[in-house]
Amino acid sequence: MSIDLGRARTFMTSHARVLDRRRFEALTGGDAARDAIVSGLGAYRNPDGGYGWGLEPDLRAPESQPGAAQHALEALADARANSPHVTALLDWLNTATLPDGGLPFALPISDPAACAPFWAQADPAESSLQITAAVAAQAHRLARWDGSVRDHPWLQTATRYCFDAIRRIDEAPFAYVLSFALQLLDAASDTHREARELLDHLGRFVPPDGAVAVVGGAEGETLHLLDYAPEPGRPVRDLLDPDAVSADLDRLERGQREDGGWAVDFTSYSAAASLEWRGYATANAVSVLRSNGR
Numbered sequence: 001m002s003i004d005l006g007r008a009r010t011f012m013t014s015h016a017r018v019l020d021r022r023r024f025e026a027l028t029g030g031d032a033a034r035d036a037i038v039s040g041l042g043a044y045r046n047p048d049g050g051y052g053w054g055l056e057p058d059l060r061a062p063e064s065q066p067g068a069a070q071h072a073l074e075a076l077a078d079a080r081a082n083s084p085h086v087t088a089l090l091d092w093l094n095t096a097t098l099p100d101g102g103l104p105f106a107l108p109i110s111d112p113a114a115c116a117p118f119w120a121q122a123d124p125a126e127s128s129l130q131i132t133a134a135v136a137a138q139a140h141r142l143a144r145w146d147g148s149v150r151d152h153p154w155l156q157t158a159t160r161y162c163f164d165a166i167r168r169i170d171e172a173p174f175a176y177v178l179s180f181a182l183q184l185l186d187a188a189s190d191t192h193r194e195a196r197e198l199l200d201h202l203g204r205f206v207p208p209d210g211a212v213a214v215v216g217g218a219e220g221e222t223l224h225l226l227d228y229a230p231e232p233g234r235p236v237r238d239l240l241d242p243d244a245v246s247a248d249l250d251r252l253e254r255g256q257r258e259d260g261g262w263a264v265d266f267t268s269y270s271a272a273a274s275l276e277w278r279g280y281a282t283a284n285a286v287s288v289l290r291s292n293g294r
Helices: 005-015 018-027 032-044 066-079 086-096 129-143 153-167 175-188 193-203 235-239 242-254 271-291
Strands: none
Touching (some): 005 018, 005 271, 018 066, 066 086, 066 129, 129 175
16 A cells, blocks of 8 residues: 555544544554444433434534444444444434334434535435434445344335435435445445445446536546445446446545645534544555555
8 A cells, every 4th residue: 555554643642533543543554443432422422322412523413324324334334343233323324214114314403513515404204214224234244144123114114215205316316315325335235235236226327437526516626436336346347347437546546645644624513523524535545456456
């Protein structure tokens, strides 16, 4: 790998929140960090079983939210950790699910201070394919080794909602909808044959270089193929040209900044979130590059 891992570690020590420092430790060989990730998530956990308190850096309100659930499940999946609290989280997701099987993009927020407007202004009565797919994708990843997730009825309900919504897509969707739908289908393809067929259905919207501009986002904001296809050998990679994958790995390698960390190209809504996203992005970048042999 051509990146400077030492400088990346220094960046994480200097800038990142404890949870992402533990994620970084876990992916660079610190097995003890896996247990620390489970414990660290406790700081964001609510008595109702959900998560809030800024686990999603631009959603800093304390209430349990689907966006925070996505990040909790992602941290556990990345660490391949079993949490005694995961069933309570899935039970909470069940209570937040609307009658059609989807999750609202966000639930009502009591204090919108430093929360992104798209979270604060979301309609809690309307299901969102974007957030439902984002949460379910991470649950399917965690389900690879946690049977309590695999067998939980919420995952079946959310997966069915997403499959039906994806099948109805007949024009290029918003970049984040496309990205999270692809992530879900890739993760679910281990257990649902239908997911592979739907991957082909969405494949026509994936450009040759894998880069999808975020319409309405920050200037230059773009989702890249490694955002939705980070793991080698997965079905979603069949949609992509190997040369495009190699070029995107080069892009990610070049993204390390002088301070050792990676940056994000989207807008943050507080000074804390700006730093926290960089720590999150740096842990992700090192994880993707290592898993792809860089």
